Amino acid sequence: QRERALLWCVLGAAWGQLRYSVPEEMPKGSFVGDVAKDLAMDLSLRERGVRLVDRRRTPYLALHGKTGHLVTAERIDREQLCEAVQRCVLHCEVIVEGEMKFYEIEVEVTDINDNDPRFKEAEMELRMSEITVPGWRIPLRDALDPDLGRNSVQSYELSGDEHFSLSVQAGPGGAERPELVLAKALDREEASLHELVLRAMDGGEPSRTGTARIRVTVLDANDNAPVFSQAEYTVRVSEDVPIGSILVTLTATDADDGMNGHVKYIFHKTSNRGSDLFHLDSETGEISLIKDLDFEEISSHELQVQAEDGGGLLDTAKVHGIVLEITDINDNAPSFREGDTELRISETTAPGSRFPLPEAHDSDLGRNSVQSYELSGDEHFSLSVQAGPGGAERPELVLSKALDREEASLHELVLRAMDGGEPSRTGTARIRVVVLDTNDNAPVFSQEEYTVRVSEDVPVGFTVVTLTATDADEGANGFVQYSVKKVTEKASKIFQLKAETGEIILLRNLDFEEGDYYELEVQAHDGGTLFDTAKLVITVTDVNDNAPEL
Incomplete structure (x- = not known):
């Protein structure tokens, strides 16, 4: 009767299922539940033949054989294990092999606050x-x-x-x-x-x-009309101003964006004579002269211009023109479009060769415009000025003395332009002449003859001597490599010359008794066809490596 009651209790615990809960992210080996106690098993589970069956590919639970405790076999991440599932439950079974019984275990993994809220788009x-x-x-x-x-x-x-x-x-x-x-x-x-x-x-x-x-x-919405920078413009020009001259530039701004802020200019009101004389650029607001002015015919003109944006909003300005003669003053210095110019000239260029230089520009007229040039900075160059179209002066750089890149790879000059005003105004430009290399220098050994004494017991691979040659040229023209020009057959088997470094390396052991003197002729050549030759004498010194013979 006692056995029947005990069996009834065990079956009740098994078929009613054991339910536990454990928070996620607990370390491996954390306690989940006391299976032995809950199944009323007083002996160790290992002795009773009890084992845990977890059908997942990665078991998250383990049963401790001695204590009968259910523990975590891995760290459990609820969000990874049960993504998009409200209640996360692990199922496993306890089997009592000797009694052919099994018990279902259900472990709920509870959530902890281990994740930040996150927006899909940051x-x-x-x-x-x-x-x-x-x-x-x-x-x-x-x-x-x-x-x-x-x-x-x-x-x-x-x-x-x-x-x-x-x-x-x-x-x-x-x-x-x-x-x-x-x-x-x-x-x-x-x-x-x-x-x-x-x-x-x-x-x-x-x-x-x-x-x-x-x-x-x-x-943007078109909620702003264009606004002229001035309500009225007054312009004074000489009657001999040339056709095509810009007399005034009107400026209107619109705070809107895109087409709503794009301003166009149109004549609103002008006389027939005014429309014959003046042209208005609808995009820039420039009013230019299209026919000659005549002070005696009419001394002033009044124009009205409208600024219109892309949405049709308007502003209007008046332009008063009073024709007066204006005498030019020397208020502009000559200037070069580019303040720095670089020329690249080979060092083999023949003296007398010419190279165009940038021209200076001066907004003034007549004597107040550019009248002369001068060059300073280097004896290798001089300046020539040629007459261009319309009498404009064109400066040219002349090579006066042969170049040598190894002596100077860069020449810096200053070109000055002077106008004829009182006082004269000056503009300058810096001219940098980069001298391009040619292969005009042969390699040169540091010594015409290298004499080396080496003991016969030095090991194979030993660097006997390092030959050094230099080449004043640049790039491939100055890249030195080494080779043996003349050597005996015996020496060629003992010594090796490294082409890149000039090192003489020992290929096999020396023997004073076999040979105590070697002579090699070596060559250093650059990336072109130039070379230098040196003599290398190697003397082998004796060591006591042989016993006396009777």
């Missing part, structure tokens, strides 16, 4: 017209948190700008959905970009937070 780009009505709402991406319950996303907050606020709506299943609300009217001309930060907080202790940056680009 940066959101929104575009909103500046005429959008306050109160307008834009749904935002919600944050995701693999944790459950209070450990998942609980609230949102927005920071960064008074123009926007945050509204959170309840979505399907009770999830919170953030919305961006326009709280204050936008003005692109005041601020074309608004940068906000959206934060998502979970309900854990302590709370975890995730952020996303929101950039709101304000799109």
Whole structure:
């Protein structure tokens, strides 16, 4: 009767299932439940033939044979193990082999707050017209948190700008959905970009937070008319001003963007005579002369110009022209379009060769414009000035003395342009002449003859001597390699010359008794066809390596 009661108790525990729970992320070997106690087994489980069966590819649970405790076999990550499952449960079985019985065990893995809320996009780009009505709402991406319950996303907050606020709506299943609300009217001309930060907080202790940056680009609306820089322009010009001259440039600006801010200029009101004399560039606002002026015929002109943007908004300005003679003054210095010029000339270039130099420009006229040039800086070069079209002077660089790159690879000159004003004004340009290398230097050994004494007992691989030759040329022209020009057959088997380094290496052991004197002729050659030759004498010294013979 006692055995029957005990069996009934065991079967009741087995078939009613053992249920345990364990928090995720517990270290390997953490206690889950006392199986031996819960199954009323007083002997060790190993002696009873009890074993745990976990059918997963990676077992997460283990049964301790001596204590009967169920423990974790691995660190358990609930989000990895049970992704998108609300209740995460591990199932295994305890089998009593001798009694042919098994018991089901169910272990629930409970959530801890080990994940931050995270937005799928860390940066959101929104575009909103500046005429959008306050109160307008834009749904935002919600944050995701693999944790459950209070450990998942609980609230949102927005920071960064008074123009926007945050509204959170309840979505399907009770999830919170953030919305961006326009709280204050936008003005692109005041601020074309608004940068906000959206934060998502979970309900854990302590709370975890995730952020996303929101950039709101304000799109332009045509809410600004063009505005001229002056309501009235007054221009004074000489009656002999040449045709094509720009008399004045009108400037109107529009605070709008794109086509709404693109300004075009049109004549609004002008006399027939004025329209014959003047041309208005619709894009630049330049008014230029298209026919000769005549002071005696008419002394002034009044024009009206409108500035119109891409949306049809207008502004109007008046242009008064009073014809007066203006005498030129020397108020501009000569200037070079490029302040630095680089020429590349081979060192074999023949003296007398010429190279064009940049011309100087001077906005003044007559004697006040460029009249002469001069060169300074180096005896290798001189200056020649040739007459160009229309009498303009064209400076040329003349090679006066042969170049040698090894003597000087760079020559720096200064070209000056002078006008004829009182006092004269000057403009300068720096001329850098880079001398290009040619193979005009042969390698040169540091010694014509190398004499080396070496003991007969030095090891194989020993560097007997390092030959050194230098070449003043550049690049491949100055790259030196070494070779043996003349050597006996015996010496060629004993010594090796490294082509790249000039090292003489011992190939096999020396024997004073076999030979105590070697002579080699070596050659250093560059990347071209030039070379130098040196003599190498190697004397082998004796060591006491032979016993006397009777």
